[in-house]
Amino acid sequence: MQDRYFQPESLMMTHGYKPELSEGAIKCPIFQTSTFVFNNAEEGKAFFQVAYGKREKKPNEELGLIYSRLNNPDLQILEERLCLWDKAEECAVFESGMSAISTVMLEFLRPGDVMLYSMPVYGGTDHFINKVLPEYGIIGIGFTSDQSTEEILQLVHDKEASEKVKLVYVETPANPTNALFDLSVCREVADRLSSETKEVVLCVDNTYMGPLWQHPLAHGVDLIVYSATKYIGGHSDLIAGAVLGKSKYMKRVRTLRTFLGNMAGPWTGWLLMRSLETLKVRMTQQATNALEVADFLKSHPKVEKVYFLGHLEPGDPQYEIFKKQHTSAGAMLSFDIKGGEEEAFLFLNHLKLIKLAVSLGSTESLAEHPATMTHSDVSDGDRLRLGISEKLVRLSIGVEHFTDIIWDISQALEKVSVVEKEVMLK
Ligand SMILES: *Cc1c(COP(=O)(O)O)cnc(C)c1O
Secondary structure, three states: OOOOOOOHHHHOOOOOOOHHHHOOOOOOOOOOOOEOOOOOHHHHHHHHHHHOOOOOOOOOOOOOOOEOOOOOHHHHHHHHHHHHHHOOOEEEEEOOHHHHHHHHHHHHOOOOOEEEEEOOOOHHHHHHHHHHHHHHOOEEEEEOOOOOHHHHHHHHHHOOOOOOEEEEEEEOOOOOOOOOOOHHHHHHHHHHOOEOOEOOEEEEEOOOOOOOOOOHHHHOOOEEEEEOOOOOOOOOOOOOEEEEEOHHHHHHHHHHHHHHOOEOOHHHHHHHHHHHHOHHHHHHHHHHHHHHHHHHHHOOOOEEEEEOHHHOOOOOHHHHHHHHHOOOOOOEEEEEEOOOHHHHHHHHHOOOOOEEOOOOOOOOOEEEOOOOOOOOOOOHHHHHHOOOOOOEEEEEOOOOOHHHHHHHHHHHHHHHHHHHHHHHHO
């Protein structure tokens, strides 16, 4: 029995792993195996009874190892460690963020159902909601961060969909503008659309802030999804996803994962365990750097506007949500460069240290142009409405020395003015 509550970062090296089961190895080995040998037929039978839900686990009984599509030590230990950050009952890891998201949607929605979703959402998620799900008779209704509970409910009412909503799906902060959604509003919407015979599940994509800076389960959310490709992986060297929440929902998610077969492999699980050991130091340093970069950009004459949570001010409703839901402003920021696409591209093309690439939350700083890259699939009208203009540049801040990041941004911004002058002289 543990007589002290250890913080998650103190447990990331050891939690859930028993060296005596692996020749005393201090680190969990990679269990690169498809299947597991039973000691006898009775044991095989007992394991299957639990795995297929034919009997409940006995007290202290662990789920026996059967086959790597059902479970594998590298996934199981990783899942137990991921649970610690969000204080979740259960976790299931997937081979990508998209497979985590699509599995949740397929499990909680049926033909004829409606999903309410926050706008904007990640491009792949948007595609799945608006292009794939309609083929299965499932319709999405989008809402924005400035809409109140009553306005969102009215939206659903106007479409005669109140009886059909089964899932509320939220991504906050919204990518790339950092617009915040109030999770208590989302919870209220889900509750008011629920009835005795119909439970509306609330799911949050916590990729942008988690698992360190926002804990949606503590705000009444039912399920969290992650692209573990981002902060959790943190080194731009793998693709993975995770879903966390109460056992009641997770049993359903895990079962569908077993039969879709989209669990992560042992090697990815092992890499993620390695990443988790440094999660807090990486994310903390990234946030410290981001604050320095945001302050620098704010006062730069070539920059029109900076979108950074750390710059929100008291009195702004967004500030109130920020204070309630976040423990840090994070390491993602965007800014409007003075000009348009041409100026944004000049800036991006002259960066020397920061890499021009999509993705986020990694050790290296990244820059991209949402309007023509990550959000090019969003309709022109929606892009305009959501503030994703031609002059918007998105930055993901890494762990480099902040003075080097700022030097790079500064010299690239200078190039923008040099070329402008050349044009004017002609
Ligand atoms: C990257 C990302 C996803 C998709 O994750 P993959 O691991 O690329 O499949 C989903 N949501 C958000 C917010 C993301 O940034």
